[in-house]
Amino acid sequence: xxxxxxxxxxxxxxxxxxxxxxxxxxxxxxxxxxxxxxxxxxxxxxxxxxxxxxxxxxxxxxxxxxxxxxxxxxxxxxxxxxxxxxxxxxxxxxxxxxxxxxxxxxxxxxxxxxxxxxxxxxxxxxxxxxxxxxxxxxxxxxxxxxxxxxxxxxxxxxxxxxxxxxxxxxxxxxxxxxxxxxxxxxxxxxxxxxxxxxxxxxxxxxxxxxxxxxxxxxxxxxxxxxxxxxxxxxxxxxxxxxxxxxxxxxxxxxxxxxxxxxxxxxxxxxxxxxxxxxxxxxxxxxxxxxxxxxxxxxxxxxxxxxxxxxxxxxxxxxxxxxxxxxxxxxxxxxxxxxxxxxxxxxxxxxxxxxxxxxxxxxxxxxxxxxxxxxxxxxxxxxxxxxxxxxxxxxxxxxxxxxxxxxxxxxxxxxxxxxxxxxxxxxxxxxxxxxxxxxxxxxxxxxxxxxxxxxxxxxxxxxxxxxxxxxxxxxxxxxxxxxxxxxxxxxxxxxxxxxxxxxxxxxxxxxxxxxxxxxxxxxxxxxxxxxxxxxxxxxxxxxxxxxxxxxxxxxxxxxxxxxxxxxxxxxxxxxxxxxxxxxxxxxxxxxxxxxxxxxxxxxx
Amino acid sequence: xxxxxxxxxxxxxxxxxxxxxxxxxxxxxxxxxxxxxxxxxxxxxxxxxxxxxxxxxxxxxxxxxxxxxxxxxxxxxxxxxxxxxxxxxxxxxxxxxxxxxxxxxxxxxxxxxxxxxxxxxxxxxxxxxxxxxxxxxxxxxxxxxxxxxxxxxxxxxxxxxxxx
Numbered sequence: 001x002x003x004x005x006x007x008x009x010x011x012x013x014x015x016x017x018x019x020x021x022x023x024x025x026x027x028x029x030x031x032x033x034x035x036x037x038x039x040x041x042x043x044x045x046x047x048x049x050x051x052x053x054x055x056x057x058x059x060x061x062x063x064x065x066x067x068x069x070x071x072x073x074x075x076x077x078x079x080x081x082x083x084x085x086x087x088x089x090x091x092x093x094x095x096x097x098x099x100x101x102x103x104x105x106x107x108x109x110x111x112x113x114x115x116x117x118x119x120x121x122x123x124x125x126x127x128x129x130x131x132x133x134x135x136x137x138x139x140x141x142x143x144x145x146x147x148x149x150x151x152x153x154x155x156x157x158x159x160x161x162x163x164x165x166x167x168x169x170x171x172x173x174x175x176x177x178x179x180x181x182x183x184x185x186x187x188x189x190x191x192x193x194x195x196x197x198x199x200x201x202x203x204x205x206x207x208x209x210x211x212x213x214x215x216x217x218x219x220x221x222x223x224x225x226x227x228x229x230x231x232x233x234x235x236x237x238x239x240x241x242x243x244x245x246x247x248x249x250x251x252x253x254x255x256x257x258x259x260x261x262x263x264x265x266x267x268x269x270x271x272x273x274x275x276x277x278x279x280x281x282x283x284x285x286x287x288x289x290x291x292x293x294x295x296x297x298x299x300x301x302x303x304x305x306x307x308x309x310x311x312x313x314x315x316x317x318x319x320x321x322x323x324x325x326x327x328x329x330x331x332x333x334x335x336x337x338x339x340x341x342x343x344x345x346x347x348x349x350x351x352x353x354x355x356x357x358x359x360x361x362x363x364x365x366x367x368x369x370x371x372x373x374x375x376x377x378x379x380x381x382x383x384x385x386x387x388x389x390x391x392x393x394x395x396x397x398x399x400x401x402x403x404x405x406x407x408x409x410x411x412x413x414x415x416x417x418x419x420x421x422x423x424x425x426x427x428x429x430x431x432x433x434x435x436x437x438x439x440x441x442x443x444x445x446x447x448x449x450x451x452x453x454x455x456x457x458x459x460x461x462x463x464x465x466x467x468x469x470x471x472x473x474x475x476x477x478x479x480x481x482x483x484x485x486x487x488x489x490x491x492x493x494x495x496x497x498x499x500x501x502x503x504x505x506x507x508x509x510x511x512x513x514x515x516x517x518x519x520x521x522x523x524x525x526x527x528x529x530x531x532x533x534x535x536x537x538x539x540x541x542x543x544x545x546x547x548x549x550x551x552x553x554x555x556x557x558x559x560x561x562x563x564x565x566x567x568x569x570x571x572x573x574x575x576x577x578x579x580x581x582x583x584x585x586x587x588x589x590x591x592x593x594x595x596x597x598x599x600x601x602x603x
Numbered sequence: 604x605x606x607x608x609x610x611x612x613x614x615x616x617x618x619x620x621x622x623x624x625x626x627x628x629x630x631x632x633x634x635x636x637x638x639x640x641x642x643x644x645x646x647x648x649x650x651x652x653x654x655x656x657x658x659x660x661x662x663x664x665x666x667x668x669x670x671x672x673x674x675x676x677x678x679x680x681x682x683x684x685x686x687x688x689x690x691x692x693x694x695x696x697x698x699x700x701x702x703x704x705x706x707x708x709x710x711x712x713x714x715x716x717x718x719x720x721x722x723x724x725x726x727x728x729x730x731x732x733x734x735x736x737x738x739x740x741x742x743x744x745x746x747x748x749x750x751x752x753x754x755x756x757x758x759x760x761x762x763x764x765x766x767x
Contacts, residue, residue: 176648176672178758278758302756304649312674313649313753315694330756477648477673 054089056096069264075162084165091146091172097139106130110154113560116141118580123154146171147308148282148326157195160288177304182280183271189256189287203501209252251289253350265353275336285321288589291346301329307559314473317466322538322563324587338362373460448551451569474557482575486526496533509595516601519576528571531564543582546572576602641665648672649757657764658738666734670726676749679723690750
């Protein structure tokens with residue numbers, strides 16, 4: 001074990017030798033300060049040794065000049081690489097993670113998705129004071145879980161500049177799937193701008209990075225299709241909501257270079273396999289702001305874990321990964337040929353790309369990018385805005401959007417299943433909701449809330465095009481131990497004002513709330529999240545699992561980050577067994593910084 | 604939907620062709636005395652405890668498969684192509700986009716229409732099932748698998764070496 005080293009070299013001798021065996025472009029790049037886990041051969045066995053192997057690991061944080069996409073950049077580095085090295089722990093270990101701050105500003109590391117003591121969670125001001133310049137903080141915690149996770153700075157906007165890395169925990173017992181080789185695929189969104197100026201731009205001019213705004217040409221196209229009145233009315237509606245219908249992401253490919261394992265699409269990082277192998281891909285979305293749709297044309301992907309937790313296998317063609325989520329998929333490339341790993345940003349403004357190939361230097365075709373989706377389509381259920389009575393929208397901001405006007409109107413081609421979530425008042429009595437109501441008037445544990453859209457992947461996806469993973473698919477193998485029905489419900493609205501770049505819970509920014517959200521120690525509660533905004537929000541609770549009530553009854557999956565789609569109502573069960581203070585926030589970095597953040601106190 | 608139906612139709616057509624070619628043994632016609640060998644296999648989530656079996660051509664095998672997992676599993680013998688077709692059909696039967704209900708709709712297919720051509724048995728969690736099968740003389744190798752959607756991909760397959 002290499003525990004004695006204070007600062008480990010980014011590449012072990014063994015890996016350099018391995019890389020030398022296949023001196024292709026990827027290896028050459030790997031020698032120039034690439035993360036060591038981005039070894040093209042991956043791990044051949046889940047128990048084989050990586051570089052930053054636990055239980056004792058030392059990490060040094062610096063700011064240094066490193067080439068990104070071939071250009072001069074100054075990211076945060078961890079042990080000399082950016083993104084940082086993979087940390088590999090084993091379930092049952094007592095981890096000792098020493099983090100040394102060699103910056104001239106405070107820093108921190110949060111171990112995303114790990115269940116650990118509150119003082120070890122790494123959120124400055126909540127779990128500890130942070131790590132001052134020149135200081136070393138030693139994190140110590142028992143490793144009580146396994147799977148694919150990640151770590152990142154929880155200080156300011158540092159995470160935007162590469163202060164993140166993969167965290168893999170090997171299982172103590174056999175996992176419910178089998179594979180021959182594994183690769184980590186860490187997705188990030190890099191900007192050559194100063195994150196503070198990105199934030200300022202967002203605050204001063206919404207749509208700053210959105211070059212896909214509707215133009216006058218779009219306007220005339222709409223007029224041709226829909227007539228002048230309807231078009232003007234639609235525009236008016238979006239203006240009233242202080243949103244543009246093309247706000248899919250607020251920071252886009254116009255400033256971002258999307259990276260896979262630290263490499264730009266042009267650099268084409270290569271993951272190697274031998275034909276016939278089952279390959280496990282540990283996909284982590286370590287982005288600050290970007291959702292991705294991931295697919296490998298020519299290969300079926302079988303999803304076997306979500307947020308580190310095993311799920312019953314689901315073969316899919318594509319999956320959407322929200323910021324901070326992780327998915328483990330298995331692929332079986334039978335042919336001795338190259339496949340493109342294609343991660344298209346949800347707003348279609350760019351993509352990350354790598355190649356899965358039997359040899360270095362190969363490439364497969366890069367799929368065509370899909371066209372930008374229009375929020376109008378999704379917000380209204382799918383199709384057919386025509387005939388909608390928009391008068392109901394008048395005066396309302398996004399909060400409490402009242403779609404009651406839609407009920408009697410002629411909604412051509414509208415898929416009513418996708419309407420859930422639009423009109424909350426009417427949903428309660430809907431007879432097709434097959435859920436049980438308990439004596440206390442609450443839905444039975446595991447039932448999907450009216451207003452959830454777990455059978456939809458979200459905006460910009462054609463469900464007919466290919467089999468897409470949806471939240472409804474996620475199903476645990478065994479019921480989690482706490483089978484109590486929830487004793488109470490806690491409802492939180494996700495709120496925002498896009499134009500002024502204010503993001504909040506229940507209309508209040510973090511700076512405006514007086515105290516934490518209180519969970520009674522050991523209570524069983526249902527958290528209901530209602531998204532009143534027109535954007536997706538990946539909501540992350542520290543310290544405790546959220547059991548996503550996706551309708552799978554006692555086999556509902558555990559997650560650390562829940563994607564809540566626009567207008568959607570999502571619920572999760574929580575066992576409040578972790579005494580202490582925990583962060584709870586939207587994992588879109590600038591939303592969190594703008595105020596979509598709360599402290600949860602369990603006592 | 605149209606695509607789904609087409610896949611299904613193709614699946615059935617190929618299955619019929621296989622049945623016509625007449626490989627695979629009949630379970631009912633074999634008595635205990637005819638059994639050359641008993642192989643005990645464990646089916647867990649998501650694996651069989653063996654990944655390779657050497658079997659002599661012409662031998663009549665009694666498989667005893669115990670399901671130690673949490674989910675229902677199947678044990679199907681066939682060549683790689685037939686297994687893949689079976690898998691595609693079961694996936695289509697599941698209906699895409701809904702992992703929730705109709706989860707095991709494909710099963711009747713496995714034992715019904717497939718029964719003639721691909722020896723198969725379905726095992727509930729905790730149960731043990733038996734399958735008697737005579738290894739063909741004219742094939743080098745076959746696969747065994749669980750083709751419930753996702754199970755094969757997650758690891759539930761193995762090779763039968765029939766080269767003697």
